[in-house]
Each structure stands twice: as structure tokens, then as C-alpha cells.
Amino acid sequence: MAWAGLLPGQADVHSTPDLMLELNQLSEPVAQLAGALAGQQHRLRDLIQQAQARFAAHARVSEDLKEKRARAADADKSWRGAEPLGPRLDAVRSLPAAPAAATLIASDGSQIYPDPHAVALYYLLNVGSIVLRQGSGEAPSTGTSSRLFFNDRDLYDERERLIDTDKVNAERDLWELERLAELAAAERAALGGDLSRPLVALDDGPLLLWMPQRLSDVQQVRRVEQFARPLDELRRMQAIPLGYIDRPRSANVLRLLQVADLPLEQISQQSVRRNQYRGLSDRLLFDALLQPGQRSTLFAVTSDINDSYEQQGHRIAFCYLNVARPEAVGARAARVVRVELPLWAAADEDRLDAALAAVWHDAWLRGYPYVLTRAHELAVVSHHERATLEQMLQIELMRAGLTGEISAKQQNKNDVSGRR
Amino acid sequence: MQASVERTQLGRVLRAGTAAFTVGCRTAEAALPRFGALVRAEAAAGQAVYGLIYDVCVDDDPFVRQLLAAGDLTAEYVADQRERRQVPVEVRVLVVGGQDAAGRMFRYLPPQPPATLSWVTLAAPDEVRAFGARLDFLTTLLNALEAPGDELAAATLRQIAAAEDNQEAERRYLVAAGRELARLLSRDPVRLNAILQRLR
Numbered sequence: 001m002a003w004a005g006l007l008p009g010q011a012d013v014h015s016t017p018d019l020m021l022e023l024n025q026l027s028e029p030v031a032q033l034a035g036a037l038a039g040q041q042h043r044l045r046d047l048i049q050q051a052q053a054r055f056a057a058h059a060r061v062s063e064d065l066k067e068k069r070a071r072a073a074d075a076d077k078s079w080r081g082a083e084p085l086g087p088r089l090d091a092v093r094s095l096p097a098a099p100a101a102a103t104l105i106a107s108d109g110s111q112i113y114p115d116p117h118a119v120a121l122y123y124l125l126n127v128g129s130i131v132l133r134q135g136s137g138e139a140p141s142t143g144t145s146s147r148l149f150f151n152d153r154d155l156y157d158e159r160e161r162l163i164d165t166d167k168v169n170a171e172r173d174l175w176e177l178e179r180l181a182e183l184a185a186a187e188r189a190a191l192g193g194d195l196s197r198p199l200v201a202l203d204d205g206p207l208l209l210w211m212p213q214r215l216s217d218v219q220q221v222r223r224v225e226q227f228a229r230p231l232d233e234l235r236r237m238q239a240i241p242l243g244y245i246d247r248p249r250s251a252n253v254l255r256l257l258q259v260a261d262l263p264l265e266q267i268s269q270q271s272v273r274r275n276q277y278r279g280l281s282d283r284l285l286f287d288a289l290l291q292p293g294q295r296s297t298l299f300a301v302t303s304d305i306n307d308s309y310e311q312q313g314h315r316i317a318f319c320y321l322n323v324a325r326p327e328a329v330g331a332r333a334a335r336v337v338r339v340e341l342p343l344w345a346a347a348d349e350d351r352l353d354a355a356l357a358a359v360w361h362d363a364w365l366r367g368y369p370y371v372l373t374r375a376h377e378l379a380v381v382s383h384h385e386r387a388t389l390e391q392m393l394q395i396e397l398m399r400a401g402l403t404g405e406i407s408a409k410q411q412n413k414n415d416v417s418g419r420r
Numbered sequence: 421m422q423a424s425v426e427r428t429q430l431g432r433v434l435r436a437g438t439a440a441f442t443v444g445c446r447t448a449e450a451a452l453p454r455f456g457a458l459v460r461a462e463a464a465a466g467q468a469v470y471g472l473i474y475d476v477c478v479d480d481d482p483f484v485r486q487l488l489a490a491g492d493l494t495a496e497y498v499a500d501q502r503e504r505r506q507v508p509v510e511v512r513v514l515v516v517g518g519q520d521a522a523g524r525m526f527r528y529l530p531p532q533p534p535a536t537l538s539w540v541t542l543a544a545p546d547e548v549r550a551f552g553a554r555l556d557f558l559t560t561l562l563n564a565l566e567a568p569g570d571e572l573a574a575a576t577l578r579q580i581a582a583a584e585d586n587q588e589a590e591r592r593y594l595v596a597a598g599r600e601l602a603r604l605l606s607r608d609p610v611r612l613n614a615i616l617q618r619l620r
Contacts, residue, residue, distance in 0.1 A: 138496060138499060140499075140500050365492075
């Protein structure tokens with residue numbers, strides 16, 4: 001009878017004890033939310049037009065624009081404007097419609113965070129990977145690897161505190177990249193060192209690390225160094241690492257436009273922090289600009305972290321790409337994604353475009369790269385699997401003469417949620 | 421039937437009752453199982469439950485459905501879905517007999533169903549012959565409520581006969597089975613005829 005309370009017309013929630021989310025109390029706020037969004041849409045439509053007009057006005061990358069960008073970066077260390085790497089902001093490249101067959105390597109990870117209420121203190125990383133050789137007709141190779149971390153040095157930081165989710169996420173992201181590098185090396189070896197076949201190493205999410213602010217500079221640099229190693233290996237294998245960001249919310253180009261409109265002498269920490277395009281993302285600029293299978297020019301992100309990447313030889317650049325099917329023409333049908341890559345992977349832009357075309361074709365089936373969907377599917381740890389793992393742990397703990405039990409709080413939570 | 425017999429693994433028991441059970445397996449495990457095949461589910465202390473496959477059901481999921489809608493699937497994607505994805509295949513099995521702790525085969529419903537996650541294997545040819553040596557199991561088939569018993573009886577008898585060493589033995593087996601069916605269905609010549617047609 002868990003569904004009973006969801007039937008329309010059943011107003012008295014107290015008579016349906018199984019109903020946990022009191023949906024009738026939420027109907028008004030939900031309607032308000034929809035109304036607020038509709039209102040925002042109007043405001044945003046004007047703002048988009050305004051941004052598009054400024055984008056057209058500043059399309060040529062002038063010396064003045066470069067100077068303003070440099071000034072903004074100096075004025076505010078947290079400023080994340082885009083650095084244009086070509087002569088025009090609105091330059092567009094069409095990917096080859098029928099590129100040479102490529103090998104797509106993708107990885108994705110999932111995790112179980114350390115939980116003081118679980119049978120034991122541990123965390124788990126699980127990385128799924130797939131290698132799809134386009135045009136081969138063969139089933140792709142797939143794999144899943146798991147690692148269990150339970151030593152004190154894995155679980156506690158240097159100040160003896162239990163590590164947080166950020167740390168677990170960073171370890172997972174690093175391992176994803178390492179898997180890509182291992183698989184790229186194996187593929188290149190299997191090709192007998194043949195360099196003509198593009199190897200595309202696709203990662204879900206940005207390549208440029210997100211760093212928690214509390215990390216010291218030294219810790220940040222150390223982390224970038226860790227991520228640089230697999231990138232070194234990918235470069236050696238002449239693979240093209242790409243970070244794929246679906247529905248990107250970044251606004252680096254918009255930030256640049258805002259600075260471009262300021263007189264040079266007015267560029268200050270205060271003026272660059274004001275966000276005139278709040279609620280907008282770069283994607284909206286490129287929806288109108290990019291036809292299916294076209295990408296924008298390259299930009300770099302202005303940030304300290306990217307400077308650290310550059311010191312390691314891997315300055316990170318990005319572009320926007322419309323991965324819609326060829327027949328889905330027009331801004332409304334556009335499916336603009338952001339792709340991040342190390343700058344060295346763009347040294348030969350034709351080669352880069354062949355790699356992006358392979359990703360574009362792979363995304364036709366579902367509007368999102370097939371290989372990333374599969375890597376995710378391979379990585380994900382289901383509730384059922386987690387329960388089995390905990391059971392295994394419990395048995396082993398008992399065998400070792402220890403009592404491994406979940407906390408009373410967790411036990412009670414499990415007992416009530418089992419009914420839903 | 422000793423443990424040393426080579427058997428092809430089919431999957432594991434998902435859910436079970438006294439008269440029937442369901443096996444979960446993966447499409448990756450190559451050829452789909454065949455209607456009418458004899459399978460064996462392992463039970464405790466050397467005991468086993470024997471059954472006949474009467475339904476094979478390939479599950480789908482939203483992922484597969486969306487791929488169909490997209491159209492232009494190349495061979496790599498089809499192979500991935502068929503061979504690499506863990507899309508479950510459910511195999512339904514009608515229980516027809518078992519093996520007791522002493523290793524003796526019997527052809528009536530065993531006292532207990534197989535436990536969840538018990539391994540299920542396809543019976544080896546020797547085992548198929550041994551099981552088919554007595555035809556008592558036909559009563560269970562002809563009275564089955566959950567399976568198409570007549571079709572299943574014909575398919576199973578054909579497969580048991582095919583496990584014989586030579587054509588003469590195969591023919592003898594089918595004739596004997598036909599006689600037994602004639603005895604069991606002496607009051608229903610139409611039904612008998614339909615099964616006999618399927619044995620040829």
C-alpha cells in the first residue's frame with residue numbers, strides 16, 4: 001500500500017502512514033518554482049541576446065582584448081575568464097563527416113565513501129572501462145577494477161582526520177585517468193606501434209582538476225603532479241585525452257566578454273567579480289553558432305591550477321562542440337558540450353578534429369557518448385552489490401574474532417527503508 | 421552422475437518452487453539455451469534437481485530500446501550489447517525429477533526446490549540418456565500447468581533420442597516413447613496425434 005498516498009484526491013496524509021514525502025504540501029512551491037523559472041527565462045532571453053551581440057562585437061581577438069584579459073587575471077586571482085588561443089572568438093571548425101576509424105577508450109569511476117556507521121571503516125573505488133575499436137565489427141573490450149582502502153594512512157589525513165569525500169573523489173578521478181593511460185599503452189602496443197589510428201581517451205568530466213580551497217599551494221601542486229603522470233603517458237602513446245562535459249555550466253567566455261566591455265583602467269578586483277551574465281553559460285552563445293559536427297576555436301582557462309598544469313607540460317584548453325545528429329539543425333536542436341584537452345593534443349588540429357569526430361559519431365546513438373555510458377554502467381556499485389560486500393566483510397571480521405556490526409542508527413535506517 | 425561429468429554452465433537459480441524454477445544467465449554466455457533441454461540444479465549433499473527448459477526470455481532495458489530508436493547501429497555496438505552487457509536472460513525450468521544423496525536418479529517431484537543462487541548446468545549427453553531411460557517423467561509433462569507440456573514433451577523426447585549413439589537406437593527410443601504416450605493418452609487421440617506428429 002505504499003502507493004496509496006500518491007493517489008490524487010487523498011488529502012489526509014495522516015491516514016496513509018507509508019507516505020514519507022508529503023507531496024500535497026509541495027504542490028504550491030512546485031508551481032511557484034515553475035513560475036519563477038518562466039520569469040527567469042524572459043530575463044535570460046534578453047541577456048543572451050545582449051551577450052551574443054557583445055560576442056559578435058569582440059569577435060576579433062585584438063591586442064586590447066588580450067591586455068584586458070591579462071589585467072583581469074592580475075586584478076583577481078579567482079577570475080576564470082577564457083584566454084582565446086586563436087585570432088577570432090567566433091571561429092568555427094567543421095569536423096570531418098567521415099573520419100578514419102578511431103579507437104575510443106573510456107573510463108568512469110564510482111565509490112563507496114568511508115562511513116563510520118558501516119561494519120568497518122573503509123572506502124571503495126570501482127573503475128569501469130571500455131575500448132571500442134570503430135569499424136572493427138568486434139565487441140569492445142570491457143573491464144572493471146575495484147580497490148578497497150582500509151589502512152590508516154589511506155583513511156586519515158596528515159592532521160589525523162578522517163578523509164572527506166573530496167579526497168576520495170580525487171583518488172577516483174586519478175585512477176580513471178591512470179586506467180585510460182594503461183589502456184592506451186596496451187592499444188598502441190596491440191597496433192604494433194602504428195601511429196596512424198587515432199586513440200581517443202575519453203574521461204567523464206573536466207580534465208582540469210577542481211581543488212578544494214582549503215588545500216595549501218604545495219598540496220595543490222602535488223596533486224597536479226599526480227595527474228600529470230598519466231597525461232605524460234598518454235602523450236607518449238600519442239593518444240588524445242578528452243574530458244567530456246555534458247550540459248556545461250561554465251562561463252569562461254562570458255567572463256571574458258564582460259571584461260572586454262570595461263575600459264582598461266576600470267578593471268579591478270571589484271569590477272571583474274561583478275557577474276553581469278549571472279545565470280548564463282557559454283553554451284548558450286555557441287548553441288546559435290555551431291552546426292552539428294562543428295566546434296569552436298580553442299580557449300584556455302585562466303587559473304593558478306592551469307598554471308601548475310602548464311609547468312607539468314599540460315596546459316588545459318577547451319572548446320565547445322555540437323554533438324547533435326547531422327539532421328538536427330538549428331540552435332534549439334543544438335547539443336553543445338564542452339571538451340577539455342591538454343594543449344599538446346591540439347598541436348595538429350586535423351588530428352584533434354578526427355578524434356572529436358569519432359566522439360561525435362559515438363554520441364549519435366544516444367546524444368551522449370556510448371562509451372561513457374557503458375563505462376559508467378561498468379563502474380557503478382549497486383545497493384545490492386554494496387550489501388553483499390558488507391556481508392563478506394562481516395563474515396571475515398567474525399572469522400578474525402572481531403565483531404563487525406553496523407551502527408544502531410544505520411540498522412534502524414535500513415529497517416525502515418526496507419519497506420519502501 | 422558424478423561431479424566429474426563435464427557440463428555446460430547455464431546460470432544460477434533466481435527463484436524456485438517445487439514444480440518449477442527460474443534461472444538467471446547472461447546473454448554473454450554465447451548460444452541461448454534451447455527449449456526442451458534437460459538441466460540440473462545442484463542441491464546440498466550431492467543431491468540435485470532435474471528440469472526441462474520451457475521458456476527463454478531475453479530482457480531488455482531502456483538502454484537497448486533507445487539504441488533501437490537511434491537506427492544506425494554498427495556491428496561493434498550490437499556485439500557489445502550481445503556479448504558484453506550483463507542483460508539478464510531468464511530461463512524457466514519445469515521440474516521433472518532429481519538425484520538423491522546416494523546418487524540415484526528419480527523422475528518425480530523432489531522434496532525440496534533448489535536454493536537461490538544454486539548453479540544450474542546443461543545435462544551432459546550421458547546424463548540425458550540415463551534420465552530418459554525411464555519414461556515416468558512424461559506424466560509430469562502432460563499434467564504441467566505452468567508450461568506448454570505437449571510441445572515440451574515432444575521437444576524433450578527428440579533431444580533425448582538425439583543423445584543416443586546411433587540412428588537405430590534413436591528410432592527405437594522414439595518408438596518406445598510413442599507407445600508410452602499412446603498408453604497415457606489413450607482417451608485423447610487428438611492430443612496424442614498432435615504430439616506424435618511433433619516426434620517425427
